[in-house]
Amino acid sequence: MQSLNSPAGVDLNSLIWKTGTTLTRAIIGSGHRTIQCSINFSTNQTTGKSFGSGHTSGTRYEWQSACSILAGKVESQQQNTADDAAAVNGHATLDLVPVEQQSTPIRKALSIADLSPSPMHGQKLRVAYQGVPGAYSEAAAGKAYPGCEAIPCDQFEVAFQTVELWIADRAVLPVENSLGGSIHRNYDLLLRHRLHIVGEVQLPVHHCLLTLPGVRKEYLTRVISHPQALAQCEQSLTKLGLNVIREAVDDTAGAAEYIAANKLLDTAAIASARAAELYGMQILADGIQDDHNNVTRFVMLAREPIIPRIDRPFKTSIVFAHDEGTSVLFKVLSAFAFRDISLTKIESRPHRHRPIRLADDANGGVAKHFEYIFYVDFEASMADVRAQNALAEVQEFTSFLRVLGSYPMDMTPWSPSSSAAVE
Numbered sequence: 001m002q003s004l005n006s007p008a009g010v011d012l013n014s015l016i017w018k019t020g021t022t023l024t025r026a027i028i029g030s031g032h033r034t035i036q037c038s039i040n041f042s043t044n045q046t047t048g049k050s051f052g053s054g055h056t057s058g059t060r061y062e063w064q065s066a067c068s069i070l071a072g073k074v075e076s077q078q079q080n081t082a083d084d085a086a087a088v089n090g091h092a093t094l095d096l097v098p099v100e101q102q103s104t105p106i107r108k109a110l111s112i113a114d115l116s117p118s119p120m121h122g123q124k125l126r127v128a129y130q131g132v133p134g135a136y137s138e139a140a141a142g143k144a145y146p147g148c149e150a151i152p153c154d155q156f157e158v159a160f161q162t163v164e165l166w167i168a169d170r171a172v173l174p175v176e177n178s179l180g181g182s183i184h185r186n187y188d189l190l191l192r193h194r195l196h197i198v199g200e201v202q203l204p205v206h207h208c209l210l211t212l213p214g215v216r217k218e219y220l221t222r223v224i225s226h227p228q229a230l231a232q233c234e235q236s237l238t239k240l241g242l243n244v245i246r247e248a249v250d251d252t253a254g255a256a257e258y259i260a261a262n263k264l265l266d267t268a269a270i271a272s273a274r275a276a277e278l279y280g281m282q283i284l285a286d287g288i289q290d291d292h293n294n295v296t297r298f299v300m301l302a303r304e305p306i307i308p309r310i311d312r313p314f315k316t317s318i319v320f321a322h323d324e325g326t327s328v329l330f331k332v333l334s335a336f337a338f339r340d341i342s343l344t345k346i347e348s349r350p351h352r353h354r355p356i357r358l359a360d361d362a363n364g365g366v367a368k369h370f371e372y373i374f375y376v377d378f379e380a381s382m383a384d385v386r387a388q389n390a391l392a393e394v395q396e397f398t399s400f401l402r403v404l405g406s407y408p409m410d411m412t413p414w415s416p417s418s419s420a421a422v423e
């Protein structure tokens with residue numbers, strides 16, 4: 001892996017090609033610095049249609065052209081990066097100094113305006129998350145990649161872009177919660193961007209009600225938090241007698257930070273105990289999630305897919321669509337059922353009037369109209385021949401199919417949170 005400020009040009013110097021099944025892999029590199037571009041690739045023998053996991057699909061020729069386009073892009077980005085280096089040294093752009101070297105441990109969240117490639121690449125894996133320090137997503141990044149340098153971003157989209165622009169190495173983003181359901185925004189972004197799911201992590205979410213020190217429940221006229229967190233605590237807030245205004249903000253820790261920065265005595269935040277510590281808040285009530293098995297599933301995203309394996313439990317996430325009607329769903333589901341492949345998630349979203357912009361090799365992507373988009377997670381690796389056959393069949397029935405990633409399942413046990421208690 002390299003940062004983009006390598007002075008050397010980029011050559012196509014290694015190619016591994018495995019025909020017939022799924023994996024096509026290119027390694028584009030220069031000396032010890034290597035950029036990897038991998039493509040999951042399968043061509044249906046009958047129809048000649050092909051599906052890919054994001055980067056490209058089609059003939060070997062198309063694929064090689066895609067690699068040379070990528071190489072060209074990298075060269076031009078290297079030039080940009082050299083230009084940006086001066087700006088960074090003059091503190092005109094990103095501040096990517098690791099947390100422990102800063103005078104204050106709280107990092108500012110990145111915004112779109114900050115997205116210029118970083119000339120720095122330290123020893124630690126840089127992991128982008130949405131929110132500010134103290135957000136659950138930061139904890140998920142730490143669980144997924146212990147010891148990583150967590151990079152706060154103000155929007156999900158920015159987290160995707162930090163990885164695409166090599167500012168971060170990975171992104172860790174929430175996709176579903178046991179109480180609140182799917183976080184559709186991130187599924188849409190997975191379609192629009194070229195990142196691959198390389199892992200998942202489940203995080204038990206233990207919410208606290210935070211106020212400024214000395215504030216009592218009776219003073220409160222408003223509770224602010226991330227919409228998912230508000231939804232996860234709805235009944236507990238009512239039980240606490242807090243029938244006050246609920247207001248949605250970008251993230252839980254950001255809510256605590258906002259109250260602290262504006263010295264709001266009438267407002268409480270739903271956030272983590274770590275957010276209380278970071279922003280000098282008191283914990284008025286602890287464990288206020290409605291269900292003590294409240295857990296959020298995050299996916300780990302990278303520029304390249306991982307090589308699927310069969311020696312441990314793997315999960316594969318796909319998204320597909322058909323131009324007309326929904327009858328295709330039965331056929332698709334039977335492709336998995338006949339092969340004894342369990343599904344862990346199925347989700348449909350109407351998309352009749354909203355075109356989806358799909359990532360492709362052109363910069364802007366392609367806008368496509370579908371009636372419905374379906375997301376399915378199943379318990380098998382793409383290295384498993386059953387999964388390969390199921391997807392070959394699914395491809396027959398669908399007009400669009402993408403493998404979002406094939407990755408190890410998070411099997412770590414977790415214990416439920418303790419009950420709500422008002423301090």
Ligand SMILES: O=C(O)C(=O)C[C@]1(C(=O)O)C=C[C@@H](O)C=C1
Pocket residue numbers: 130131134135136137138174177183205226228229250251252253296
């Ligand atoms: O706001 C945060 O702290 C987040 O990390 C976001 C988020 C989410 O998007 O679901 C993550 C976990 C919890 O479910 C609540 C909020």
